Amino acid sequence: MYGSLVTVWTGRRPTIVIGDPKVACDLLDRRSVIYSSRPRFVVMGELFTNNDSLLTMPHGDKWRKTRKNFHMGLHRRACESYKPIQEAESQRLTRDLLVTPEVFGKHLERYASSVMICVAYGRRVDSLEDPIVKKIYDRMAYMSTLNVPGAFWAESFPILKLIPDCLAPWKREVKRRAKDSTEMLSRLALDVRDRMKKGDAPASFTKTLWERREGNPEALSEREIAYATGSLFGAGSDTSSATLMSFFLAMTCFPRVAAEAQEELDRVVGRDRSPTWSDEPNLPYCRAVIKETLRWRPVAVMGGTPHASIKDDQYNGHFIPKGATILGNLWAIHHNEKYFKDSHDFIPERYLGSGKIDRMEPYPHRDGHSAFGWGRRICPGKQLAENSLFITITRVLWAFNISKATDKHGQEITPNIFAYTDGFNSKPQPFQCRIRSRTPGIQQIIEREARLGEQFLDKYECN
Numbered sequence: 148m149y150g151s152l153v154t155v156w157t158g159r160r161p162t163i164v165i166g167d168p169k170v171a172c173d174l175l176d177r178r179s180v181i182y183s184s185r186p187r188f189v190v191m192g193e194l195f196t197n198n199d200s201l202l203t204m205p206h207g208d209k210w211r212k213t214r215k216n217f218h219m220g221l222h223r224r225a226c227e228s229y230k231p232i233q234e235a236e237s238q239r240l241t242r243d244l245l246v247t248p249e250v251f252g253k254h255l256e257r258y259a260s261s262v263m264i265c266v267a268y269g270r271r272v273d274s275l276e277d278p279i280v281k282k283i284y285d286r287m288a289y290m291s292t293l294n295v296p297g298a299f300w301a302e303s304f305p306i307l308k309l310i311p312d313c314l315a316p317w318k319r320e321v322k323r324r325a326k327d328s329t330e331m332l333s334r335l336a337l338d339v340r341d342r343m344k345k346g347d348a349p350a351s352f353t354k355t356l357w358e359r360r361e362g363n364p365e366a367l368s369e370r371e372i373a374y375a376t377g378s379l380f381g382a383g384s385d386t387s388s389a390t391l392m393s394f395f396l397a398m399t400c401f402p403r404v405a406a407e408a409q410e411e412l413d414r415v416v417g418r419d420r421s422p423t424w425s426d427e428p429n430l431p432y433c434r435a436v437i438k439e440t441l442r443w444r445p446v447a448v449m450g451g452t453p454h455a456s457i458k459d460d461q462y463n464g465h466f467i468p469k470g471a472t473i474l475g476n477l478w479a480i481h482h483n484e485k486y487f488k489d490s491h492d493f494i495p496e497r498y499l500g501s502g503k504i505d506r507m508e509p510y511p512h513r514d515g516h517s518a519f520g521w522g523r524r525i526c527p528g529k530q531l532a533e534n535s536l537f538i539t540i541t542r543v544l545w546a547f548n549i550s551k552a553t554d555k556h557g558q559e560i561t562p563n564i565f566a567y568t569d570g571f572n573s574k575p576q577p578f579q580c581r582i583r584s585r586t587p588g589i590q591q592i593i594e595r596e597a598r599l600g601e602q603f604l605d606k607y608e609c610n
């Protein structure tokens with residue numbers, strides 16, 4: 148769907164799909180006071196989470212309060228306190244890639260999960276076999292089955308939600324899973340509070356929320372804290388690892404870009420240490436690579452959870468009724484040739500008009516992409532995610548040459564840049580590439596820095 152504004156009727160409710168960045172910004176950013184609600188999610192929102200998950204929470208006082216708490220825990224300065232975790236985890240990631248490069252996808256997933264669990268609960272993940280991570284992933288997988296169009300009649304006929312449980316096995320199952328899920332999330336949040344009482348809880352999002360409860364009318368209840376942190380992990384781990392996977396895919400298929408970035412890294416950072424945060428202003432090409440990754444293959448292909456309008460509106464002669472569902476089709480927006488020529492080519496230079504990171508006129512958003520959504524619903528984890536992408540992408544480029552793998556006849560295997568998973572969040576289908584450290588000296592630095600990272604991470608509990 149590539150139209151700038153397309154209406155699809157499902158029953159009596161219109162769904163408006165936007166394929167032009169200007170229209171998306173006009174409606175979802177500039178008129179975000181109207182377009183910042185969510186459509187009704189009867190099963191996943193109301194029955195499964197009691198609308199305590201920020202992702203599906205409709206516009207209103209509860210959403211405003213929760214969003215404010217998210218902001219307190221994730222604003223720019225709060226994210227500074229998480230940088231040492233991202234730094235240490237990226238040191239571990241680089242060593243993992245050195246030792247077992249063939250399972251790079253697993254390393255990226257572990258990295259992203261560990262950062263999110265550290266930020267959320269102040270504990271880390273040593274392996275994807277960690278029982279907590281398995282339970283959280285199991286919950287996420289179950290939630291994704293609740294959102295499949297047509298899976299539940301109750302989405303089209305909400306009155307079915309009122310059928311007594313004894314007559315509706317589907318409802319009993321959703322409620323049973325909801326109970327398990329609440330118990331798990333509450334246990335994790337209460338564990339942080341117990342550690343705070345003992346004085347050994349490292350900084351974390353949950354800790355900030357508990358601290359904010361003292362005498363604060365805007366604070367979240369126990370259950371709300373459990374669900375806030377639960378949605379944080381759900382929204383932040385897969386999105387980050389999928390973006391990193393797309394970066395590896397781009398580097399495999401567009402080697403010119405990696406060579407250009409490495410030239411910049413060698414000039415600015417040198418080869419005696421890996422890049423760090425203070426290098427960021429001096430690495431415009433690497434920053435453009437990150438922007439281009441987010442544009443080229445947006446994780447949230449349909450813009451994430453849909454928006455909904457809270458009052459009737461007019462736009463360019465179109466009537467948009469209250470309660471309409473609005474989807475920002477990021478795939479179409481980021482491949483709109485009016486703004487991005489040769490949009491499937493990976494070209495960081497689009498962001499470097501004057502040699503510096505550019506405003507990217509005429510794209511209507513200052514980022515030059517909309518990978519994190521719009522308006523009052525814009526991703527609250529944007530800063531944390533951008534920090535993660537910077538430290539991992541620059542370190543990987545600094546440390547490794549990434550190239551096409553070869554088959555048993557020595558022929559290069561070219562991955563398909565369009566082979567992505569289905570669903571609202573999309574990541575590359577598994578593909579092969581070759582990851583080798585650039586020099587023996589760099590290899591030693593990777594080992595040395597990974598030991599420092601491990602020392603830092605020792606203070607975080609893990610299973």
Ligand code: HEM
Binds near residue numbers: 203525
């Ligand atoms: C590369 C990584 C990420 C991408 C591409 C991404 C993208 C998005 C998008 C497109 C949305 C929907 C925005 C809208 O409705 O307009 C969103 C929402 C959200 N994201 Fe992210 N995200 C990322 C990482 C994170 C991280 C690290 C966190 C947590 C720390 C996070 C937490 C959330 C939450 C809680 C929402 C729901 C906000 C609401 O409904 O009010 N995300 N994200």
